[in-house]
Amino acid sequence: MDCLFCKIINGEIPSSKVYEDDKVIAFNDINPVAPxxxxxxxxxxxxxxxxxxxxxxxxxxxxxxxINKIAIDKGFSDAGFRIINNCGSDGGQEVKHLHYHVLAGKKLPNYEANQK
Known part of the structure; x- marks a missing residue:
């Protein structure tokens, strides 16, 4: 399989790992849009x-x-965070492997306000 995230999971591509267990892996995005x-x-x-x-x-x-565990461990659970899951090409999904973006560390703009 030629999946970017499968290669990261298998250790073929390095990542800056934040969390890992037998079911999931979490790592820092290489093009962050938030702290x-x-x-x-x-x-x-x-x-x-x-x-x-x-x-x-x-x-x-x-x-x-x-995600809740990471938010607590990293110290942004109280201030808040955003969870994004893009699904399919019309939903903006670029890597065809289920994944969730967790954004935090700054005041994020209201999504609905940006869509008008």
């Missing part, structure tokens, strides 16, 4: 959230638990 810009990626390959079967959906809950 904290962390990607949380399941180790099992799913193209997007639309490809997760109902019986495997617990991975999403696990990812959200890990």
């Amino acid at each position: 904290y810009h962390i990607l949380v990626v399941p180790k099992k390959h799913y193209d997007s959230i639309a490809d997760i079967s109902e019986k495997e959906m617990e991975i999403v809950a696990h990812i959200h638990n890990i």
Whole structure:
């Protein structure tokens, strides 16, 4: 498979790891848009959230638990953060492996205000 995130998970491409367990890996984005810009990626390959079967959906809950853990560990849970999951080409997904962006460390603009 020629998936960028699978190569990071397999150690073929280096990353600045923030967290890892048997189900997910989290690392700093190489093109951050906030002081904290962390990607949380399941180790099992799913193209997007639309490809997760109902019986495997617990991975999403696990990812959200890990996001909370990272927010507490990094000290931005109280100030707040944004979680983004782009799904498919119209949703802005660039890497076809399910992943969540966690943005924090500054006041983020209101998304809806930017869409007018």
